[in-house]
Amino acid sequence: MTAPPYQEEPWTDGHMVVCGDDGLAHRLAAELRDLYRRHVVLVVPDGRAGGAGTEPAAEGRTGAAASLREVAASAPTREALRRAGVDGAAALALLYEDDETNLRAALAARRLNPGVRLVVRMYNRKLGDHLEELLDQAALVAASAADRTALDASTTVLSDADTAAPALVATAIADTRKVVQADGLLLRAAERPAPDRGEAPDPGLCTLALLSSTAGDPAGAEGSDSSGVQGPELLPDDRSVQASRGRGTVVLEAVGRSGPGLPPRRLARRGAPLGEVFSSRLRWAVAGVVAAVLALTAAAAVLTDADPTHAAYLTLLDLFSINDPALDDSTTRQVLQLLSGLVGLALLPLLVAGGLEALGTFRASGALRRLPRGLSGHxxxxxxxxxxxxxxxxxxxxxxxxxxxxxxxxxxxxxxxxxxxxxxxxxxxxxxxxxxxxxxxxxxxxxxxxxxxxxxxxxxxxxxxxxxxxxxxxxxxxxxxxxxxxxxxxxxxxxxxxxxxxxxxLAAPAFAGAMMGRQILGAIPVERKVLLFAALLVAGHPQLEGRTVAESFRPNAWRVVALDTAEPDARRPDLASTPHGGEDPQLLWDLHPGYVLRSRDRVVVAATRRGLAELLAVVPGR
Structure with a gap:
């Protein structure tokens, strides 16, 4: 039976479309509806429609009720996307677990609506980067000259694995001085333990969060309803930071790109370490043989009055047993020949052992490593x-x-x-x-x-x-x-x-922020909460425009942490992209509290999910 055509409603233009086959799609749809107050169409596989969270949301801060509607489709085909209203949507999220499915749907959606903002979930990040560039170029080709300024960043490729991994790693490592990356792009935050009694907490550039407990406290209040235990507090004011006792902090400690990953250790590559091919005992044995050969060469040069080169040559001939017996030579020469022969007997098994070890090492390079003896603390x-x-x-x-x-x-x-x-x-x-x-x-x-x-x-x-x-x-x-x-x-x-x-x-906030625009730079998980970083143009935001940095700060909601000092014409559309030539963006992080934000400024803000939703709320007439 053919599904009924999608019926246009008064709110269709500018709505959000979410397509997926797992819990991330439902959570993202609820996040867009409840926090950002956007109308959402959720495309789910046949038989999975009618899930939780499909009822309309209550009236939010924007003054309009947000709706969530489900459309059943076996696959995100062109017809399914048309029934979901992609041709009139502001943003589309493709969250299927299969990269190929998301790729095909993204290409079909770009043909239906060249101006739609695409957020694509892909595990293969290399393919995702190429897809991002391809779809952006397709959008620019299809758009008119007047609309191209609005398509500066119309495609974003994210991975839920990359988004959730920092939080999982941070929770597992007992050391509280671990580094948490904001998507490995521009921001680096550090988690610091609670200061000792009498010491003032070091806020770094600014304090991003107060933790509920130190990382080693088993009674950490993650969702705890026990009395007397405080949960994490995002973007606290200075008074709250100074009054905090026994609570760790997450501070903006340094700014820069994350370093390169660990180099591959394949033995087939050039320059494999010698220690991975030959054991230490074998290397010591070979060193002993070389030392014995050098000692015999020096003794032959001194005792037989031969030049060093000729002495070394005779020693090697005796070592490999290819020299004539020294029957008519002096007793000293005969003794040296016998000693060289004994060293040669020790060299033969070393050569065999070295060949076997190298062969076994290269065979083991394709096998999984076994647990080392005495392993603990892992x-x-x-x-x-x-x-x-x-x-x-x-x-x-x-x-x-x-x-x-x-x-x-x-x-x-x-x-x-x-x-x-x-x-x-x-x-x-x-x-x-x-x-x-x-x-x-x-x-x-x-x-x-x-x-x-x-x-x-x-x-x-x-x-x-x-x-x-x-x-x-x-x-x-x-x-x-x-x-x-x-x-x-x-x-x-x-x-x-x-x-x-x-x-x-952990992943839904980053995907929701990307659907509101690629100004989302990354997300830092703080226990069970998430702190987002976004690049915003001050114009059109009355909470920022014309205010000083100190006045624009709203505790537990948002805080301006950096200013893009590049001229508007020289700015890169997307701060999260890799700059050409390797140069870093011109960001000023240590802002003076009295600096007045102008409409032409572009700033980086740290915000909670609800605070960012309020900043990105649709303003009538814009």
Missing amino acids: IVLLGLGRIGARVLARLREYDVPVVCVEQDPDARGIPLARDLGVPVILGDVTEDGVLDAARVHQADALLALTSSDTTNLEAVLTARALKDDLRTVLRLYDDDFATAVYRTLRSAHPDAVTRSRSVSH
């Missing part, structure tokens, strides 16, 4: 899928010892683990002995990141039976379920650190 990572692979890469950037457990030998993260030399155990974590093989009882933390909530929960319970005080982090699908699991595990194990994370909850 992190056990369960699952090497999309999320697990990203988390593994970040953990190795911090040089944290990791042991991975994966059931599928063809998982996406297996080649990465092989390249990084990370030990991997192939097996089901729910089977007896698998966690024991990963030495959970000697580990510092457990990251359960498989795609199954029950598997993650069962693994954590099994690990807790092996080690009561093990720090555990669970990836759970639903955020409400994650909160309930966290509270239950914390009550059952009060002396152990337990954290639960929903990937869709």
Whole structure:
């Protein structure tokens, strides 16, 4: 039966369209409706329509009720996108787990509406960068000259794995002096522990958040309803920072691009380290033989009055047993020949051992590494899928010892683990002995990141039976379920650190901000909350225009943290893009509180989700 055509409604133009086949699509649609007060059309696969959250939202700050409507379609075809009203939409999010599906839908949507803002979820970031450039060029070609100024950044490619990985890594690392990247682009924030008694907290450039507790506190108030425990506070004012006692902070400590990732360790590449090919014992044995040859050469040069070159030549001939016996020579020459022959006998097995070790090393380069003896204090990572692979890469950037457990030998993260030399155990974590093989009882933390909530929960319970005080982090699908699991595990194990994370909850704010415009630079997760960074033009924002930096600051909502000093004609449309020539954007981070923001200025603001929604609210007449 053919689906009925999409009926145009008075609010159709300028609405948002979200297409997806998992929980991220539903959460993003609810975020756009509830926080940004935008009308949303949600395209879901057949049989999944009528999910939670489809009722209209209450009247928000913008003064208009936002609606959420579902359209069922087996695939994001051209006809399905037309029924969802893409030809009149302001933005379209393609959130299918298959990169090819998102790619085909993005090309079809660009033909339907060249001016639609596209937000595409892709795991392959290299392909995503090419797709971003291709779709932007297609939009510019299709748009008229008058409309091209509005298409400065019409396509954004994001990955939920990249967005959620920093929060998962930050939770697993016990050291509170860890660095949290804002999408690895422009911003770098640092989490600092609570200062000692009598010491004033160091705000850095500015304080971004007050934490509910230090990272090592098992009773950290993530969604806790226990009395006397304060949750995290985003963008606090100076009075709140000075009055805070016993609370860690997240501060803007430095600005710059994230460094390059770890270099690949494939032995097939040039310049493989000698230590990876030959063992240390073999290298010491070869060094001893070389020293003996040099000593024999020096003795022959001194005792037989031969020049050093001739002495070295005779020594090598004797070493390889290809010289004539020294029957008619002096006794000294005969003794030196016998000693050289003995050294030559020791050289032959060394050559054989070196060949066998090199052959075994190159064979093992394609195999998974085994656990080293005496390993302890490591992190056990369960699952090497999309999320697990990203988390593994970040953990190795911090040089944290990791042991991975994966059931599928063809998982996406297996080649990465092989390249990084990370030990991997192939097996089901729910089977007896698998966690024991990963030495959970000697580990510092457990990251359960498989795609199954029950598997993650069962693994954590099994690990807790092996080690009561093990720090555990669970990836759970639903955020409400994650909160309930966290509270239950914390009550059952009060002396152990337990954290639960929903990937869709961590990723949705970044996708929602990108649908409002590519001025979203990144997101920094702070416990169960998210702090967003955006580049905004001051013009059209009465909360910023004509005010000083200090006056524009609204605690717990938004704060101006940087100013783009480039001339308007020389500005790059997207601060998140890689500049040509490698030059950094001209951003001034240490702003004077008395600087008056002008309409031509472009600023970088740190904002909560609700605060950014208020800043980006649609103003009538604009």
